[in-house]
Amino acid sequence: MDHTPRILMACSECYPVAKVGGMADVVGALPKYLVRCGVTPTVVMPRYDLPWFYEHEHELIHEGYLQFPHTVHPFRVIRYAPEVLGFELIAIDLPGLFDRASVYLDSNGEGYRDEPLRNISFQRAILQWWNTDPDRYDLLHCHDHMTGLMPFLMRYAYAYQGLSAKSVFFTIHNALHRGRLSWSVVSLLPHFDTWKSGLLEWDEAIDSLASALRCSDRINTVSPGYLEELPAASQGLEWIFQHESHKMIGLLNGVDYEVWNPSTDKYLAYHKKKSLEQFKKKNKEALIGSFATPGLPLFIFIGRFAHQKGVDVMLRAIHEHLLVRQDANFLILGSGDKDLEYQAQTLARTHSAHVSALVDYNEKLSHIMYAGADFLLMPSRVEPCGLNQMFSMRYGTVPVVHHTGGLKDTVPDITVDGNGISFNSVTTGDIMHAMHRSLELYADQAAMKALRSKISEIDLSWDASAEAYAQEYKSLLSRT
Numbered sequence: 001m002d003h004t005p006r007i008l009m010a011c012s013e014c015y016p017v018a019k020v021g022g023m024a025d026v027v028g029a030l031p032k033y034l035v036r037c038g039v040t041p042t043v044v045m046p047r048y049d050l051p052w053f054y055e056h057e058h059e060l061i062h063e064g065y066l067q068f069p070h071t072v073h074p075f076r077v078i079r080y081a082p083e084v085l086g087f088e089l090i091a092i093d094l095p096g097l098f099d100r101a102s103v104y105l106d107s108n109g110e111g112y113r114d115e116p117l118r119n120i121s122f123q124r125a126i127l128q129w130w131n132t133d134p135d136r137y138d139l140l141h142c143h144d145h146m147t148g149l150m151p152f153l154m155r156y157a158y159a160y161q162g163l164s165a166k167s168v169f170f171t172i173h174n175a176l177h178r179g180r181l182s183w184s185v186v187s188l189l190p191h192f193d194t195w196k197s198g199l200l201e202w203d204e205a206i207d208s209l210a211s212a213l214r215c216s217d218r219i220n221t222v223s224p225g226y227l228e229e230l231p232a233a234s235q236g237l238e239w240i241f242q243h244e245s246h247k248m249i250g251l252l253n254g255v256d257y258e259v260w261n262p263s264t265d266k267y268l269a270y271h272k273k274k275s276l277e278q279f280k281k282k283n284k285e286a287l288i289g290s291f292a293t294p295g296l297p298l299f300i301f302i303g304r305f306a307h308q309k310g311v312d313v314m315l316r317a318i319h320e321h322l323l324v325r326q327d328a329n330f331l332i333l334g335s336g337d338k339d340l341e342y343q344a345q346t347l348a349r350t351h352s353a354h355v356s357a358l359v360d361y362n363e364k365l366s367h368i369m370y371a372g373a374d375f376l377l378m379p380s381r382v383e384p385c386g387l388n389q390m391f392s393m394r395y396g397t398v399p400v401v402h403h404t405g406g407l408k409d410t411v412p413d414i415t416v417d418g419n420g421i422s423f424n425s426v427t428t429g430d431i432m433h434a435m436h437r438s439l440e441l442y443a444d445q446a447a448m449k450a451l452r453s454k455i456s457e458i459d460l461s462w463d464a465s466a467e468a469y470a471q472e473y474k475s476l477l478s479r480t
């Protein structure tokens with residue numbers, strides 16, 4: 001190859017353009033670091049009805065039509081030059097399908113009813129456009145099930161034969177979500193070699209993740225710990241994970257140091273100068289106005305209110321803890337499941353002197369929380385990597401985590417000279433015990449100070465992982 005590898009990264013969210021979860025942080029950061037590793041990345045995502053897309057300079061580079069059995073659907077391809085984000089961004093404009101302000105959920109917090117049409121149209125539009133000039137990119141890198149049909153379609157749909165020999169790399173951020181579609185929507189797909197239908201199917205449905213696992217050339221999970229767990233526990237996909245294990249590796253996510261820097265963070269009023277302790281104290285003061293009882297250790301939770309995140313058990317543990325001891329404050333920020341939102345608000349009403357619960361997605365507040373808190377609670381039942389524990393360590397906040405997935409890799413317990421407090425099962429008892437251990441640590445000022453300083457200096461940057469991704473791309477491309 002006489003040029004640096006050109007990678008097309010397909011995804012449904014990318015920070016700071018549109019963010020719901022950690023995948024957006026990864027897709028917004030990794031490409032910037034890949035540029036330094038001799039790779040030319042382009043991110044392609046849907047164009048949502050969000051201000052970012054209008055506020056930045058862009059150019060229309062392609063217009064086309066998707067052919068469905070009884071209708072055609074227009075699409076436009078819009079380009080944002082690398083000067084905007086540090087890498088090229090392509091937005092696929094599908095009028096009527098993605099020009100909505102929320103990425104996945106409607107105003108009632110439910111998935112959009114036309115999800116299959118949206119999802120398939122986005123993937124088809126990318127491939128149809130790329131196929132007009134296959135040399136534009138050397139390799140496709142897909143992220144999660146929202147882009148999981150592309151590896152199959154590139155190989156076996158007649159319309160994209162120009163792409164059939166291209167390599168595909170696939171990243172699993174979360175295998176709990178599969179993108180399962182009923183076979184009744186198969187006519188939304190372009191014509192493909194039906195002898196290969198089996199590669200789309202798992203458990204009597206079109207399963208986007210299962211198909212991607214079989215049709216991609218190389219697959220990674222976002223931590224080595226998660227990779228170990230999937231062949232034993234992946235809600236029915238165990239056999240595929242066992243069978244495809246030769247293609248799989250675990251590559252730990254990093255933190256974008258341009259965004260997460262205690263000395264320059266644009267969301268913080270108080271930056272870190274010389275003293276980490278001073279930095280934490282000032283930011284804690286900025287938060288503590290929310291509590292009737294200042295001066296206590298502060299635990300925070302930030303994240304999606306979802307079963308996966310263990311929020312239900314954590315809320316019970318906090319309640320039981322405060323019934324007995326009123327020696328800590330808790331600040332909870334997140335949104336999602338309506339029932340959990342209600343439970344969090346009820347907890348805050350019950351223990352109003354010690355608990356504050358904000359049902360919101362608030363990037364600025366989350367930064368102040370990481371900076372000002374003492375402990376971050378992360379009781380996730382499943383955590384493929386987890387970024388919050390890394391953000392918190394960078395800002396000297398001690399993570400208190402369930403020993404699973406990426407949390408296992410990044411937060412060994414302090415009893416083994418690690419980075420935080422970890423517990424073995426997501427039960428009220430284990431979480432309460434972990435909180436007691438945290439409070440003991442807090443009482444030992446010297447130990448707390450030493451740990452804060454140690455975790456704030458661990459190298460969590462993207463440099464090493466980006467290099468590993470670059471090597472993977474290059475090794476795949478050297479085969480072809």
Ligand code: GLC
Nearest residue numbers: 022023173222384385386387
């Ligand atoms: C998903 C996972 C999370 C991971 C993130 C980025 O949100 O649940 O563990 O850190 O993707 O890869």
